[in-house]
């Protein structure tokens with residue numbers, strides 16, 4: 001196509017679909033066009049620009065010739081889809097900007113989802129629609145797919161657009177803060193003054209003392225402090241498990257990684273009681289050590305009041321069971 005300064009139609013609604021170039025990006029584009037001319041043809045649908053609004057603007061202003069290519073679309077929605085997809089593929093945007101761009105598909109995606117029982121059209125084929133679930137979850141998934149982020153990120157960005165202040169939005173665009181961080185701040189603000197009881201330490205703490213999982217709506221049931229403690233305990237258990245097994249001690253041996261009692265046959269002598277108590281002490285130490293390393297495996301997601309009660313019941317039973325062993329023995333020797 002011959003390069004000329006063509007007169008093309010600008011549809012403001014289509015133009016404003018695309019986030020504007022940053023000052024620097026715009027300056028770089030202008031410099032390059034002034035230096036080398038306009039190499040990339042614009043894309044036009046029925047006389048209206050669908051790609052190259054910035055190039056058109058610069059070329060017309062400086063009277064620089066350009067080429068354009070015609071593209072056919074079934075309807076306006078199809079043209080809009082193409083424009084957004086094209087921008088996402090080409091522009092160097094961060095996940096916040098990509099999510100914002102993808103969110104502009106939402107009304108159209110919802111419409112596509114609603115029409116899903118109807119005829120297949122170009123959009124259906126373009127997006128390989130294999131529809132299931134609600135139109136809301138469908139559009140969130142599709143937007144996530146287009147932006148290359150998770151559906152949760154799309155939902156967070158949608159909320160940030162509604163509720164975050166301009167300064168935060170600016171930081172998000174520049175990549176100076178993360179989506180998760182900005183979202184957490186909004187959630188903390190919304191729940192300011194609220195408290196909840198930690199399932200682990202049972203203490204009432206402010207909302208902001210609980211971590212917001214990135215993939216769940218609900219905050220975690222245990223506080224940040226308890227989470228850190230559980231993590232530390234798990235680390236210690238790992239270290240303990242990696243240590244060499246303790247050397248054999250009199251009366252207690254290690255067999256297949258388990259402690260085993262060794263029958264010593266102590267002589268029936270009052271002075272031997274001290275030996276017997278030492279044996280009991282070994283048994284107790286071994287039990288405590290094994291209890292400690294096992295309890296360290298009681299991880300945050302397993303922890304609940306019911307589970308803790310089960311453990312407490314087991315501890316209570318130990319005292320009863322051992323006492324019963326003692327009483328049975330006393331009865332046996334008395335006979």
Ligand SMILES: [Zn+2]
Pocket residue numbers: 198199200201202203222223224225226
């Ligand atoms: Zn706690």
